[in-house]
Amino acid sequence: MTDADVLKQVNEIFIDVLDNESIVLKRETVAKDVEEWDSLTHIQLIVTVEKHFKIKFTAAEILKFRDVGHFCDEIIRKLGAS
Amino acid sequence: MKLFSLEYGLFLLSVFYIFYLLPHRHQWKLLLAASLGFYMITVPLYVVVPFTICMVSYVAGLLIENTGRNEWKKAIFIMSLMVNIGILIFFKYVDFLTKSFFMALGALQSHFFQGSAFIAAPSPFNILVPLGISYITFQGIGYTIEIYRGNHRAEKNMGLFFTYLMFFPKIYSGPIERAHHFLPQLHERKTLDYELVSDGLKLIVWGLFKKLIIAERLSKVIDIVFQNPDHYAGIPLIFASVIFLVQLYADFSGYTDIAIGSANVLGFKLTANFNFPLIARSTTELWRRWHISLSTWFFEYVYNPIAIAKREWNQWAVIYASLVTFLILGLWHGASWKFVVFGLLQGVVLSAEFLTKKFRKIISSKLPEVVNNCIGVMFTVLFFSFSLLFFKAGNFSDAAMMARHYFIFTGDESRIYSLFQAFKLSGVLKLTFLAGLLLAVEYLDRNFDLKKVISRQAVVLRWLIYYMVIFAILTFGKFQQEQFIYFKF
Numbered sequence: 001m002t003d004a005d006v007l008k009q010v011n012e013i014f015i016d017v018l019d020n021e022s023i024v025l026k027r028e029t030v031a032k033d034v035e036e037w038d039s040l041t042h043i044q045l046i047v048t049v050e051k052h053f054k055i056k057f058t059a060a061e062i063l064k065f066r067d068v069g070h071f072c073d074e075i076i077r078k079l080g081a082s
Numbered sequence: 083m084k085l086f087s088l089e090y091g092l093f094l095l096s097v098f099y100i101f102y103l104l105p106h107r108h109q110w111k112l113l114l115a116a117s118l119g120f121y122m123i124t125v126p127l128y129v130v131v132p133f134t135i136c137m138v139s140y141v142a143g144l145l146i147e148n149t150g151r152n153e154w155k156k157a158i159f160i161m162s163l164m165v166n167i168g169i170l171i172f173f174k175y176v177d178f179l180t181k182s183f184f185m186a187l188g189a190l191q192s193h194f195f196q197g198s199a200f201i202a203a204p205s206p207f208n209i210l211v212p213l214g215i216s217y218i219t220f221q222g223i224g225y226t227i228e229i230y231r232g233n234h235r236a237e238k239n240m241g242l243f244f245t246y247l248m249f250f251p252k253i254y255s256g257p258i259e260r261a262h263h264f265l266p267q268l269h270e271r272k273t274l275d276y277e278l279v280s281d282g283l284k285l286i287v288w289g290l291f292k293k294l295i296i297a298e299r300l301s302k303v304i305d306i307v308f309q310n311p312d313h314y315a316g317i318p319l320i321f322a323s324v325i326f327l328v329q330l331y332a333d334f335s336g337y338t339d340i341a342i343g344s345a346n347v348l349g350f351k352l353t354a355n356f357n358f359p360l361i362a363r364s365t366t367e368l369w370r371r372w373h374i375s376l377s378t379w380f381f382e383y384v385y386n387p388i389a390i391a392k393r394e395w396n397q398w399a400v401i402y403a404s405l406v407t408f409l410i411l412g413l414w415h416g417a418s419w420k421f422v423v424f425g426l427l428q429g430v431v432l433s434a435e436f437l438t439k440k441f442r443k444i445i446s447s448k449l450p451e452v453v454n455n456c457i458g459v460m461f462t463v464l465f466f467s468f469s470l471l472f473f474k475a476g477n478f479s480d481a482a483m484m485a486r487h488y489f490i491f492t493g494d495e496s497r498i499y500s501l502f503q504a505f506k507l508s509g510v511l512k513l514t515f516l517a518g519l520l521l522a523v524e525y526l527d528r529n530f531d532l533k534k535v536i537s538r539q540a541v542v543l544r545w546l547i548y549y550m551v552i553f554a555i556l557t558f559g560k561f562q563q564e565q566f567i568y569f570k571f
Contacts, residue, residue: 019440039381040366040400040436043389047396059390063231 001079006072013048017041027069053079083123085254085340086290086561093120098347106271110245113348117250124213131169131212132248138165139222140243143229143236159230163223170219177206178417214254216414220379221247225261227383234262242268251344255337257353257375264350272349282346284533287551288523289339292332294559296516300329303505303513304474311480315487323467323488326474328517331360334373358528360521363458365431368466380411400436405429415473420481424472431465 011025018036031037037045049071050056055078065071083090097116104112122129142162146155171179184203228234237243246264307314307322314322338355345352353375362368369377389403405426412425435442446454468488475481505513526532536547 019443036439038366038370039385039389040404040432043393043400043403044397046390047393059387060231062390063386064233 001076003072003076006075007068009052010049010068010072010075013052014045017044017048025068027067027072029068030066049075055079083120085337085344086293086559094344094347101272101348102274109272110242110268113249114241114245117245117248117253120250121213121248121253125210128210128212131173131215132218132253133244135166135169135215135218135222136244136247138162139225139247140237140240142226143243144238146226146229147236155230159226162226166219166223166226170215173209173211173215175413175417176209180204181206217256217258218247218253220258220376221261224258224379224383228261237261237265249345249350251341251348251350252352255334255341257338257341257355258379259353259375263353267350275349278346278349278351280537281533282343284548285339285343285346287343287548287555289336289343290555290559291551292336292339292520294336294555294561296520297329297332297336298560299516300325300332300513303509304329306505308474308476308480308484311475311484312487314484315490315493317491319484319488320464320467323471323474324463325513325517326470327463327467328360328520330470330473331356332520358524360463361459361525362462363455364435365428365462365465366435368462369428369432376411376414380407384410397437401433404432404436408432418478420472420475420478423478423481424469427465427469427472 007025007027011023014023014025014034014037015021018034018041020034020036023034025034031042046057046062053075055075057074057078061074065074083093093116097112101109101112118129121132139162142158145158149155149158181203188203225234229236237246242265245268246259246261249259249264252259304322304326307319308326335356342352342354355374355376357371357374359368359371362371385403385407388406389399392399392402395402406429408425408429409422410425411428412421412423415421415424449457468485471484471488472478472481475484523532536544539547
């Protein structure tokens with residue numbers, strides 16, 4: 001799976017969970033760039049991504065996510081390791 | 083020392099003059115000495131408490147960083163956490179916990195032994211709570227968590243670290259500064275930055291205006307209602323609770339402006355604590371705008387770990403984490419059941435907003451934006467001011483009585499004339515004017531950057547505005563009043 005594929009699928013998850021069709025994620029997107037992405041919805045996004053890609057992050061990994069790009073890199077790393 | 087006193091003004095001025103005369107390597111020493119002196123003015127011996135917190139956090143940070151084995155890192159981290167939280171519990175909650183324990187024991191006793199009391203509660207310890215203990219402890223805990231998570235390097239210079247935790251403008255009531263934001267500033271050489279000093283002074287003056295004119299005048303009238311909790315119901319009570327919200331905002335943001343302004347004068351930038359919270363369209367949004375440094379701390383170090391650990395529960399993880407976080411946040415405000423209810427109310431409404439998000443989005447899509455915003459702001463202000471009954475009332479039973487009265491719209495005490503009886507027409511107008519003035523200035527500043535607009539005016543007009551504000555503070559300000567509301571937390 002390429003970086004672009006992961007980003008596209010993550011984007012779809014964001015649209016679905018946050019119920020906002022207009023979300024367009026970039027690698028540098030952070031929580032404050034997306035109105036509905038707050039501390040409460042963050043956990044839902046993580047859980048949905050984990051289920052979708054069939055991966056599991058550790059608490060320490062989740063706490064270190066900096067932006068969408070970093071999040072996607074971690075997904076690819078996990079997919080490669082599994 | 084009160085931050086709105088002449089003594090504080092002279093103190094800040096003296097530190098300012100000496101600070102910029104000193105070479106870089108001595109600047110922090112002056113700040114530490116000034117901070118220790120500032121703290122010791124109240125109860126000199128109590129400086130031992132923040133000193134211990136600083137020492138524990140400093141040593142723990144170095145040990146965690148330099149220990150190779152993860153189990154040792156964890157053991158040191160947990161030990162430092164226990165000591166810091168233990169100190170906080172001892173000074174702030176020992177009487178509350180003892181009383182609650184013996185109350186529960188008494189209830190069990192009367193249930194199983196038909197009321198024969200043979201376990202008596204000990205007399206309260208009445209320990210004097212050291213000023214700013216919650217803020218210093220939270221900064222110390224936050225620092226060790228970040229070192230433990232590997233996000234920051236431990237500070238090697240003990241003096242600089244102590245200065246970070248004890249920096250006098252923020253020592254009493256924050257903002258709760260994060261190490262990665264403040265410590266690098268202590269390493270920088272500070273030279274006189276005219277613009278920053280000028281901004282700081284303007285912020286101090288505006289903070290004084292909010293505290294000494296607006297908050298004080300609002301408080302006088304509100305106290306009539308809160309000192310007679312059984313005399314008011316319905317509209318007058320709702321009016322008083324909304325005015326209390328404005329007073330609390332004027333008081334706490336006034337303090338924060340003075341704290342941030344004082345730091346600016348010395349070349350430091352502190353974290354913003356408020357972002358015009360009275361326009362929040364939901365309680366979730368309000369907590370992103372109100373006491374930001376505290377809510378961020380709670381979200382990062384309490385909410386996130388709980389929600390992540392329980393994420394398999396999906397949306398219930400969010401609700402569980404919100405309730406636990408706000409329960410602790412409520413208790414952080416004070417050792418009393420009324421603060422437990424205050425916190426839980428926030429948690430319940432945040433959870434309700436989270437669960438109804440999609441439904442509310444559908445409803446709001448059918449209404450014009452301005453109507454949506456007005457409904458959102460109105461509901462948020464009304465709910466938050468209602469919850470503040472538990473914050474402001476003298477005790478839990480008064481708060482519970484006022485909460486019941488809040489929804490009674492029949493009877494003499496709920497009629498609007500009881501409001502005019504208490505405040506008189508001129509009082510009601512004065513309250514509305516002051517609350518309106520505060521909101522108007524903050525709104526203009528938010529949208530048009532008032533400081534910049536004023537600084538672009540001709541010299542005469544600019545200084546006329548400054549002198550008018552200072553004149554108003556000196557003429558109408560109440561300098562004999564009590565400390566800031568948040569000092570007791």
